Amino acid sequence: MTPEVFVVTGERISSSVEKRLRGKRHKAKCDWRGLIDDHFGEIVEGEDAAQEERARQEKAVALQELFESRISVLVGPAGTGKTTLPKMLCALSEVSNEGILLLAPTGKARVRLEQQTRLSGGKTIAQFLCGFERYNTKTGEYLVTGSTFRCNGYKTVVIDESSMLTEEMLASVLDALKGVVRLILVGDTRQLPPIGSGRPFLDIARRLAPKNLSAIFPKVAHGYTELTIRRRQAGKERDDLVLADWFSGEMRDPAADEIWDRLERRETTGHVDTVMWETPEELDKKLLDRLVEELELEGLDDEAGFGQSLGGEVYREVVYFHCGTRKRKGAGSGAENWQILSPVRAHLYGVDSINRTLQKQFKQQSLAWATPEKSYLRKTPKPFGIQSILYGEKVINTRNKQRTDVFPDADYCERYVANGEVGIVVGQYKGQNWKPKSYPWKLEVEFSTQPNFKYGYNKWEFGEEVEEPLELAYALTVHKTQGSEFRITFVVFPNPCWLLSRELLYTAITRQQDKVIIFHQGKLRELRSYSSDYHSEMAKRLTNLFDQVDARFSPSPVDLNGRLLEEGLIHKTRRGESVRSKSEVIIANLLHDMKIDYAYEKELRAPDGSKRYPDFTIEDEETGLNVYIEHLGLFHDPVYRRRWKRKEQWYKDMDVLPDDEGGGENGVLITTRDDDAGGIDCVEIEKRLKAVLG
Numbered sequence: 001m002t003p004e005v006f007v008v009t010g011e012r013i014s015s016s017v018e019k020r021l022r023g024k025r026h027k028a029k030c031d032w033r034g035l036i037d038d039h040f041g042e043i044v045e046g047e048d049a050a051q052e053e054r055a056r057q058e059k060a061v062a063l064q065e066l067f068e069s070r071i072s073v074l075v076g077p078a079g080t081g082k083t084t085l086p087k088m089l090c091a092l093s094e095v096s097n098e099g100i101l102l103l104a105p106t107g108k109a110r111v112r113l114e115q116q117t118r119l120s121g122g123k124t125i126a127q128f129l130c131g132f133e134r135y136n137t138k139t140g141e142y143l144v145t146g147s148t149f150r151c152n153g154y155k156t157v158v159i160d161e162s163s164m165l166t167e168e169m170l171a172s173v174l175d176a177l178k179g180v181v182r183l184i185l186v187g188d189t190r191q192l193p194p195i196g197s198g199r200p201f202l203d204i205a206r207r208l209a210p211k212n213l214s215a216i217f218p219k220v221a222h223g224y225t226e227l228t229i230r231r232r233q234a235g236k237e238r239d240d241l242v243l244a245d246w247f248s249g250e251m252r253d254p255a256a257d258e259i260w261d262r263l264e265r266r267e268t269t270g271h272v273d274t275v276m277w278e279t280p281e282e283l284d285k286k287l288l289d290r291l292v293e294e295l296e297l298e299g300l301d302d303e304a305g306f307g308q309s310l311g312g313e314v315y316r317e318v319v320y321f322h323c324g325t326r327k328r329k330g331a332g333s334g335a336e337n338w339q340i341l342s343p344v345r346a347h348l349y350g351v352d353s354i355n356r357t358l359q360k361q362f363k364q365q366s367l368a369w370a371t372p373e374k375s376y377l378r379k380t381p382k383p384f385g386i387q388s389i390l391y392g393e394k395v396i397n398t399r400n401k402q403r404t405d406v407f408p409d410a411d412y413c414e415r416y417v418a419n420g421e422v423g424i425v426v427g428q429y430k431g432q433n434w435k436p437k438s439y440p441w442k443l444e445v446e447f448s449t450q451p452n453f454k455y456g457y458n459k460w461e462f463g464e465e466v467e468e469p470l471e472l473a474y475a476l477t478v479h480k481t482q483g484s485e486f487r488i489t490f491v492v493f494p495n496p497c498w499l500l501s502r503e504l505l506y507t508a509i510t511r512q513q514d515k516v517i518i519f520h521q522g523k524l525r526e527l528r529s530y531s532s533d534y535h536s537e538m539a540k541r542l543t544n545l546f547d548q549v550d551a552r553f554s555p556s557p558v559d560l561n562g563r564l565l566e567e568g569l570i571h572k573t574r575r576g577e578s579v580r581s582k583s584e585v586i587i588a589n590l591l592h593d594m595k596i597d598y599a600y601e602k603e604l605r606a607p608d609g610s611k612r613y614p615d616f617t618i619e620d621e622e623t624g625l626n627v628y629i630e631h632l633g634l635f636h637d638p639v640y641r642r643r644w645k646r647k648e649q650w651y652k653d654m655d656v657l658p659d660d661e662g663g664g665e666n667g668v669l670i671t672t673r674d675d676d677a678g679g680i681d682c683v684e685i686e687k688r689l690k691a692v693l694g
Helices: 003-022 032-040 049-068 084-091 107-117 125-130 167-176 200-208 239-245 258-264 280-294 303-308 351-362 364-370 502-508 524-531 582-593 638-653 682-693
Strands: 071-075 100-104 156-159 182-187 219-221 224-226 272-277 313-315 318-320 338-342 394-397 422-427 443-447 454-457 470-472 475-477 486-493 512-521 557-560 563-566 616-620 625-632 656-658 667-673
Touching (some): 049 071, 049 182, 049 224, 049 638, 071 200, 084 107, 084 182, 125 167, 167 200, 182 200, 239 258, 239 272, 258 524, 258 638, 280 351, 280 486, 280 512, 303 313, 394 443, 502 524, 582 616, 582 625, 638 656
Parallel strands (some): 071 224, 100 156, 272 512, 486 512, 625 667, 656 667
Antiparallel strands (some): 219 224, 313 318, 394 422, 394 470, 422 443, 616 625
């Protein structure tokens, strides 16, 4: 894109946001908390009741803000209820009677949004823009035309997975809309930035967020709504989500560091596991062995079991793949049972190599059908394309395109296949009921997002001279899986790898519903370093959507260990290091000003071999005294408090006791907390430090 185009798209977004913020808010006489209680039922008394009460409080206030504001963002990690609120909002007659448009960047996200809201007619952004001449299907370019040919049939527009939007995508959508009185952007600002220009969802969220965001609850302001309390697991602590929080860029609780020790000791709750590898050959072996275990295969030669794990049906010890009907599910419904993820396509640990390995291991029967010794025995199409795609393969569509070869015939919307839709090759297969006189000549794919329909792909669409429309999808890059969920994920992390970032790790570790198995090259603890601001991909992008509104949003790069990052997205101390919160910056700067040497998140090992990482460690060589400072920034959270009690007991077992108890034989523990305004009392901390250190 040219600089002039960036100016146009940026102005289109910023002007729309600012005008909507100044606009008249919607009003309704509604018992918002009552709606939440009716949806979730009565709160059950017990240890978890207080957390459930807080979760409902924030949902009720957030739902009201989504209704009243002309523009809003709904931010939050998985399990907090981001899917529930749009559904409840769309169910209100005041909203549904005026028309609702559902949009998403990918086909999978579109289908999920439809399922969550129980509404039909959702579209991918490219699909929507095609209808209003704002998307070029040949070049993939999003267009801001200013044309009067605009969509005027919906008052409420919901865009899911908004973290994937580029500036030109969002600007084109705004340019194509007319008469919209409620625009809602839903997403997780912690995920990967979009593949393309800018980071508009994060920029808009920062623009709408109140300055004291970290200190308030619920985290709701004019146009800004954030859900923070996970309730999908009904208060249960899931180690996979605790691990993901390390890479969220948010303040984590001081007891979250136990996850690294639990992983090493194999004491996790079953939602996360790790496998170490050193060489690509070792990765292949361990990955295949773990697939056999998790997919409950009989062995590495169990092709039928492998096919069943992807929606195939076994008949006489051979697996077949059928398109679904109204009476039974097709193979496409199993396409997202499990998924392998890698940061890269190339290399022996990349997506292409892993796909070849699985194809060679588990598709021998399909290969025999496609390439028999005697040509008249061929039952399926010959291998298609560079990757030799066969019958029964898991594939991903790589282009936004309307396809005319679809069975059964459907309307215009159903014939559109979006980039990123995953499915299974269910045909052609020459069985007893085969009627054509010719042998199978095309691939037929049922996508998980469009059950009961199969799309035809012809031989001429594949080859070295064209961009092939299908690729193998047993393994996908992390970027390709953004906006998707799978029952089990197998995540490969090579080390070193220039593509690794804090956001990539967070995105990769949050794609699973039940379990994630992490294949890490080298020591697992080396991944901890990617949780720092230094490895933030978002902070590397310098944008200026709202710099004319507030100087806080002007690009302000600062040097962090030789890397230029956006100052407003990192926490840098006077000593030049990266910490996790403003409160930790204050503490670090206080220690620096008091000329107290300290270490940040230094490993502390207990006699039993367990390890933790105190926020700050002070080792006074002259007195032999060790002081550990832990900041309890989220102490109001019951789950947070439970985890902290465990860590506090861990300190006590080591005879590291609080300063107000005189300390212990092996050290002194000083804990700090935020006040009601989100700050901390530096005078009080300085007083306590002087009392301990003399």
